[in-house]
Amino acid sequence: MKKKGVILLSVFVAVVAIIAIVAAVTVTLSGEKDSANPTPALAVPKVSKDSQGRPLKEFTITAKPANWTLQPGIQVDALTYDGTVPGKTIKVTQGDHVKVQLINQMNEPVTIHWHGYPVPNGMDGVAGLTQAPVAPKHSFTYDFIAKVPGTYFYHSHYNSSTQVDRGLY
Ligand SMILES: [Cu+2]
Structure with missing residues (x-):
């Protein structure tokens, strides 16, 4: 017992x-x-209608340096879209008119390339080919219609082997 x-x-x-x-x-x-590894925040657009009655979603993305924690105890000097790595998620509906104002608060030029997404050539963000790189303290507004559905990736296309590695995606 x-x-x-x-x-x-x-x-x-x-x-x-x-x-x-x-x-x-x-x-x-x-x-x-x-x-x-926080889930990327959702970018909040200003929503209205364009001149043709389509939904117009306007976003602002600020490229800026930030101290980023890769894992507890390990911090790096990152280059970011809006202070996080990766940058915010941009969610729109097929058919939306999309405007994204890129503001450069870094001390080097930058762009946004919409990797694989069909946009007009001048909106494709390839520095030196489809647009002049956005200089420090300057801005550029990307303007396109979201014609196809899918999940895509945006990143810098200026000195991208360095800038993307440092967080601009
Ligand atoms: Cu790409």
């Missing part, structure tokens, strides 16, 4: 210990995920 009681108590202690360990690991993982 006494032996059965001891075994039950041991099983109880073991189960409580396992629950405590699982809870601790879950808290640690979710804490790290929140601080180092």
Whole structure:
């Protein structure tokens, strides 16, 4: 009788210990995920109608340097769209008229290239080819109709091997 009681108590202690360990690991993982890899924020547009009655969604994206935490304890001097890596998610509906004002608050030129998205040539953001790079303290407004659905990626197309690696995507 006494032996059965001891075994039950041991099983109880073991189960409580396992629950405590699982809870601790879950808290640690979710804490790290929140601080180092937050879900990109959704960009909030100004919504109106264009001259042809289409929904017009106007966004502002500011390119700026930021101190970015790659993982707890590791911070880097990043270049960002709106202070986060990656930048905000732009969500629109097929058929929307989209305007994105890019403001450059960095001390080097920058652009936005809409990787794979069909836009008029002058809106494609390839510095030195489809537009002059946006100089420091200047801005440029990308203007296009969202003709096709899908999920795409935007990034700088000025010195992109460095700027994209540093966070401009
Ligand atoms: Cu690209």
